[in-house]
Amino acid sequence: MDGKLRDNDISHVVEADRAHVWHHLIQHAGWTGPDPKADPRIIVEGRGMRVWDQKGKEHLDGVSGGVWTVNVGYGRERIANAVRDQLIKLPYFAGTAGSIPGALFSEKLISKMPGMSRVYYTNSGSEANEKAFKMVRQIAHKRHGGKKHKILYRDRDYHGTTIACLSAGGQDERNAQYGPYTPGFVRVPHCLEYRAQWDLSGEEYGLAAANAIEEVILREGPDTVGALCLEPVTAGGGVIVPPEGYWPRVQEICRKYDILLHIDEVVCGVGRTGTWFGYQHYGVEPDFVTMAKGVASGYAAIACCVTNERVFEMFRDDATDPMNYFRDISTFGGCTAGPAAALENMAIIEEEGLLDNTVAMGDYMLDQLRALKDKHAVIGDVRGKGLFLGAELVSDRGSKEPAPEKQVQAVVADCMAQGVVIGATNRSLPGFNNTLCYSPALIATRDDIDHLVSATDQALTRVFG
Numbered sequence: 001m002d003g004k005l006r007d008n009d010i011s012h013v014v015e016a017d018r019a020h021v022w023h024h025l026i027q028h029a030g031w032t033g034p035d036p037k038a039d040p041r042i043i044v045e046g047r048g049m050r051v052w053d054q055k056g057k058e059h060l061d062g063v064s065g066g067v068w069t070v071n072v073g074y075g076r077e078r079i080a081n082a083v084r085d086q087l088i089k090l091p092y093f094a095g096t097a098g099s100i101p102g103a104l105f106s107e108k109l110i111s112k113m114p115g116m117s118r119v120y121y122t123n124s125g126s127e128a129n130e131k132a133f134k135m136v137r138q139i140a141h142k143r144h145g146g147k148k149h150k151i152l153y154r155d156r157d158y159h160g161t162t163i164a165c166l167s168a169g170g171q172d173e174r175n176a177q178y179g180p181y182t183p184g185f186v187r188v189p190h191c192l193e194y195r196a197q198w199d200l201s202g203e204e205y206g207l208a209a210a211n212a213i214e215e216v217i218l219r220e221g222p223d224t225v226g227a228l229c230l231e232p233v234t235a236g237g238g239v240i241v242p243p244e245g246y247w248p249r250v251q252e253i254c255r256k257y258d259i260l261l262h263i264d265e266v267v268c269g270v271g272r273t274g275t276w277f278g279y280q281h282y283g284v285e286p287d288f289v290t291m292a293k294g295v296a297s298g299y300a301a302i303a304c305c306v307t308n309e310r311v312f313e314m315f316r317d318d319a320t321d322p323m324n325y326f327r328d329i330s331t332f333g334g335c336t337a338g339p340a341a342a343l344e345n346m347a348i349i350e351e352e353g354l355l356d357n358t359v360a361m362g363d364y365m366l367d368q369l370r371a372l373k374d375k376h377a378v379i380g381d382v383r384g385k386g387l388f389l390g391a392e393l394v395s396d397r398g399s400k401e402p403a404p405e406k407q408v409q410a411v412v413a414d415c416m417a418q419g420v421v422i423g424a425t426n427r428s429l430p431g432f433n434n435t436l437c438y439s440p441a442l443i444a445t446r447d448d449i450d451h452l453v454s455a456t457d458q459a460l461t462r463v464f465g
């Protein structure tokens with residue numbers, strides 16, 4: 001595990017991949033077909049903040065496994081050992097029964113989430129969100145004659161890949177060509193002040209963006225709206241940190257119209273922004289919190305739909321009704337490796353003080369990116385919270401014309417050639433796939449951050465001059 005490949009010739013692996021693997025979110029034209037221009041990239045090993053590809057080339061991973069997941073970094077033997085021990089003891093039993101790691105992780109998780117009380121295990125972020133949507137619908141049927149069934153979601157937010165999650169998806173390029181969608185999902189405006197929809201700033205902007213949600217509720221009819229689903233800090237829609245005043249007003253609106261608040265922490269959850277959960281920066285009290293990626297840092301698949309007792313109670317308060325429980329199952333929600341890994345993951349974050357490191361390194365990186373903005377006119381805006389940051393590229397600072405996607409991708413590719421993995425908003429928003437994304441593991445040091453920023457600096461110079 002030192003980045004040196006034991007088997008020097010893995011060309012058969014590359015060819016098997018080229019012939020048979022359908023990669024996620026990638027155009028295959030470059031490496032499949034009669035005249036391939038390149039080989040598929042295969043990541044072979046990882047250690048700490050670094051990964052090695054099939055050629056043995058080392059990369060600094062600035063995006064925690066590509067999609068903000070490996071929060072505690074690679075090569076954590078104690079997680080692997082915990083998973084191994086658990087698999088030998090009991091790999092699986094359906095979630096109709098409990099398991100030792102499932103019970104212990106739920107206790108540990110809830111201890112980090114005051115006000116919440118129940119953990120429903122699933123196997124992906126999309127599925128966790130679907131569970132919350134189903135709960136909202138079932139509550140509507142049981143208590144509101146089916147009427148209060150609408151779910152509000154926000155422009156630019158993403159909640160997953162299934163058709164129902166895409167129906168709650170605020171990223172039109174990601175959604176395109178997968179309709180027709182599930183009825184009953186209604187969009188509210190985004191809250192990105194840099195792309196302002198109102199001539200206001202700061203807290204006044206935050207209040208206006210939240211009030212825009214109220215307008216949608218009033219237009220639809222509050223008695224038809226069951227829930228509001230939001231990312232605490234929008235991820236793939238452009239790394240959007242909500243303005244001051246936004247969240248308290250959102251909470252107030254939900255309470256006023258008896259609308260359940262669902263916070264999608266699939267990216268922000270378990271440390272990414274420097275608190276256990278993103279919503280905890282804002283003093284919000286959600287009804288549902290969904291999480292996935294960082295829960296076990298990708299060492300095993302686990303996702304959770306966490307509710308408060310008020311929601312849980314609505315599924316058990318009428319034992320005379322044989323339909324009044326959550327009639328849902330997730331086969332792999334019964335896997336034990338996930339909670340076994342998640343327990344170790346959380347222990348590592350606590351023992352190594354990684355929340356504090358995330359705050360300190362996040363602030364440092366924000367400063368470094370702001371300094372880069374002073375140097376490169378192409379950076380229009382820098383934003384972020386903790387180790388979750390974005391730099392929006394524009395062709396012109398005055399008009400804020402987004403930089404062409406090809407050039408944004410060229411910056412990412414240049415960094416990759418330097419052995420540094422960064423991300424960019426990808427097939428999300430028509431004409432606005434122009435934000436560079438950073439989400440290094442929570443163990444990042446100043447040196448790692450300097451390396452990420454300096455690679456970006458060089459790439460911007462080469463691509464934009």
Ligand SMILES: Cc1ncc(COP(=O)(O)O)c(C=O)c1O
Nearest residue numbers: 124125126158159160266267292
């Ligand atoms: C905010 C958010 N919610 C949900 C999901 C879906 O999670 P999964 O890919 O595990 O289904 C994602 C995935 O990127 C996400 O970013």
